[in-house]
Amino acid sequence: MKWQWQDVFSATALLFEKLKQALGGAIDYVSVRIACLADTPVPMPEILTANRLSDGDVVYRAASGTWVADIDAAEVIDDAERRTAAEAAALGDVSASLVVEVATIAVSVADGHVVPKRLRERIRAFGPTVKSDHRPVTA
Amino acid sequence: MYRYDEFDATFVRQRVSQFADQVERRLKGEITEDEFKPLRLMNGVYLQLHAYMLRVAIPYGTLSSTQMRRLAHIARVYDKGYGHFTTRQNIQFNWPALKDVPSILSELAEVEMHAIQTSGNCIRNVTADHFAGAAFDEADDPRPYAEILRQWSSLHPEFSFLPRKFKIAVTGAGHDRAAIRLHDIGLEVKRGKDGGIGFAVYVGGGQGRTPMIARELAAFVPEADILAYVDAILRVYNLFGRRDNKYKARIKILVHETGIDELRQLVEDEFRQIRGGVLGLPAEEVARIRAYFEPPTLTTRSGTSATLEAARAENPALDRFARQNLHRHKAQGHTSLTISLKPIGGIPGDASAEQMEAVADIAERWAFSEIRVSHEQNLILPHLALDDVPAVYEALAAAGLATANAGAITDIIACPGLDYCALANARSIPLASQLSERFGAPERQDEIGPLSIKISGCINACGHHHVGHIGILGVDRKGEEFYQISLGGNPDESASIGQIIGPGFSAEGVIDAVETVVDAYIKLRASPDETFLAAYRRLGEAPFKEALYGA
Incomplete structure (x- = not known):
């Protein structure tokens, strides 16, 4: 079979799964990041995002430690120490069954508006880009 | 039902x-x-x-x-x-x-519905020809057997933790509308020499990152043995299917690595042990299940409908709809009508609550309260009198559901893509909307004829891009959406996997690229009757490659 770029991805994913198994599941992406990146400089502003457990809504971590729907209210982090603390606190909120799928994402900030770098995160923040006449307008 | x-x-x-x-x-x-x-x-x-x-x-x-x-x-x-x-x-x-x-x-x-086994490494929803029980060309209704398989596989303790998910499709007709050769197991209902029912069994088809066409495992398994035979396949897969790598865990990889002949031997060995046991299918049990799927009592009608013909003559839009969205029924004077969920520029497969209610009402009033969902993401009224088509058309039009494009270039399959899906790398739906708008003019669609575009936003291929006449796969290239085009895929009995035609395109470029391919086809076809697939198979990729990338 011909080599495909997806194989690299599968190998990485598999390695992570093996590591997870070896450690009895006590590992997740964020902890790995904390371990790997704690001492590295923050390349660009970042924010923490998650999905709220009860309804799945996309939320962002505010400086107060609460999770809010408004991305502009997210705490924009640009130093490593602050990030480590925020990520640890966010993991605490996972343990407390408030949120799931915590991730730290790169953003840019302009005119007080926070915009994620990656398209995936922009779609999470601002909603599907599909258009449809029959969709009712919702709050 | x-x-x-x-x-x-x-x-x-x-x-x-x-x-x-x-x-x-x-x-x-x-x-x-x-x-x-x-x-x-x-x-x-x-x-x-x-x-x-x-x-x-x-x-x-x-x-x-x-x-x-x-x-x-x-x-x-x-x-x-x-x-x-x-x-x-x-x-x-x-x-x-x-x-x-x-x-x-x-x-x-x-209302007798649930969400069990719609995820996980178990036997998923058994799918079937959406014209089942109605199509003129079927040997028999595949749904009683799909139901028997559903009952057998629901919460089956032995098959709840398979190496990977497992999909079964059943068709009752030789012309395969259920893509059975792209499933882990595909079954075709057949009639034996004595008129008895049996099944051709295909195994190891699938899409995803390693697309494969299923191989024939058995040409004819009698009805009474089919559960035991399918059980034997599952047992062999459960035992030998790979569990070390989820990307190599589907039965298609087992078929590929073991070889169909050796696999057949393993299945036959297992089958010999369980055949005639508790999994034997007693004729009376089959009859009991079949009774639920008895076709509705249809009024005897003449083959043509003066009402419909008169209405078509008067209303060109209805005429076009009738030409495009009706499928020949086994009972004369009747039809199976496709309700397209592909409005021009819209979202493939989406229906609003109001539209769902309109379809329910229409089905209740004119079509025996029966509705089908097709794997092409449309809805079907399987049993409808031709005389009632004009009234149904009006009711559908009032609900925004009268798009006349079943099987046409704008009848696009698209996965949810990056707009919704956590696995996706690129968006699918906006591409489907733009392509639908690009080709949406009725004259343009008629000029092109039957041509399927299928779009997936990642290699998992939920949008069936491998079997689109034109397939589009979205990938992430350095943070940008990027789209690969493949040509010549086909899901029916002459199934084939599309071949990537060359370097991919940006989100902006891919719409023009598809149009280039379509225009090349129109220029190259032997006659307007030669479909895109037929032309591609005759000509090969070279002229399309040249149209896209130059000599």
Whole structure:
């Protein structure tokens, strides 16, 4: 079979799964990041995002430690120490069954508006880009 | 239609209360996400980009008006007013709250529906030809057998933790509308020399990152043995299927690595041991299940309808609709009507609550309250008198559901893509909308003829891009959406996997690229009767490559 770029991805994913198994599941992406990146400089502003457990809504971590729907209210982090603390606190909120799928994402900030770098995160923040006449307008 | 017996009703109710308890404990923090995730997945609840997603099973794509109304109700009360019909003949709700899911499942149970086995490494919803029981060309209705397989596979303890998910499709006709050669097991209902029913069995088809066409495992397995034979396949797969790498765990890899002949030997050995045992299918049990699928009593009618012909002569839009969206029924004077969920520029497979209710009402009034979901993400009224087509057309038009494009270039399959899906690398739906607009003019569609475009937003291929006449695969290239075009794919009895034609295109460039391919076809075809697929198979990729990239 011909080599495909997806194989690299599968190998990485598999390695992570093996590591997870070896450690009895006590590992997740964020902890790995904390371990790997704690001492590295923050390349660009970042924010923490998650999905709220009860309804799945996309939320962002505010400086107060609460999770809010408004991305502009997210705490924009640009130093490593602050990030480590925020990520640890966010993991605490996972343990407390408030949120799931915590991730730290790169953003840019302009005119007080926070915009994620990656398209995936922009779609999470601002909603599907599909258009449809029959969709009712919702709050 | 199949109706739950006491056993079905009890086990679905038990499952709902079990899951309600699990959700409650999760929300209270009594169980962790790691503990809860497999439980929610077993009940069809995924976490996607924006929210949870609930996938509800529609066995072999058959729905009653009552069930459709309930889906509309769920869309309105618990979601954002719409639902999304999928290539697995299921429906997905994109925005339910976890805390509401037990109530949704409870409401579904009241109309004999559930979300069991719509996720996980188990036997998924058994799919079937959407014209089953109605098509002029079928040997027999495949749905009684799909139902028997559903009952056998539901909560089957031996097959609840397979190496990977497992998909079975059944067709009753030689012309394959259920893509059985792209499933883990594909069954074709056949008639033996004595007129008895049996099945051609195909194994190891699939799409995803390693697309493969199924191989024939048995040319004819008699009806009485089919459960034992399928069970034997599952046992061999369960034992020998790879569990070390999820990307190599589907049965297609086992077939590929073992070889069809050796695999057949393994299956036959297993089959010999269990044949004639508890999995034997008694004729009276088959008859009992078949009774649920008896076709409605249709009035004897003449082959042509003066009412429809007169209405067509008067209304060009209806004429076009009748030409495009009707499929020949086995009973003369009747038809199977496709309700396209592909409005020009719209979202493939989406229907609003109001549209679902309109379809339920129309089916109830004119079509025996029976509705099908096709894997092409459309709805079907399988049994309709030709005389009633004009009235049904008017009612559909009033609900925004009269798009005349079944099988045309704008009848696009697209996965949810990066707009919804946590796995996607690129968007699919906006591309489908733009292509639909680009080719949407009726004259343009008529000029092009039958041509399928299928779009997936990642290599998992939920949008069936491998078997699109024109397939489009979205990838992430250095943070940018990028689209590969493949040509010559086909899901029917002459199944083929499309071949990537060359370097990919940006999101902006891909629409023009598809049009270049289409224009090349129109220029190159032997006559307007030669379809895109026929022309591609005759000419090969070279002229299309040249049109796209130059000599």
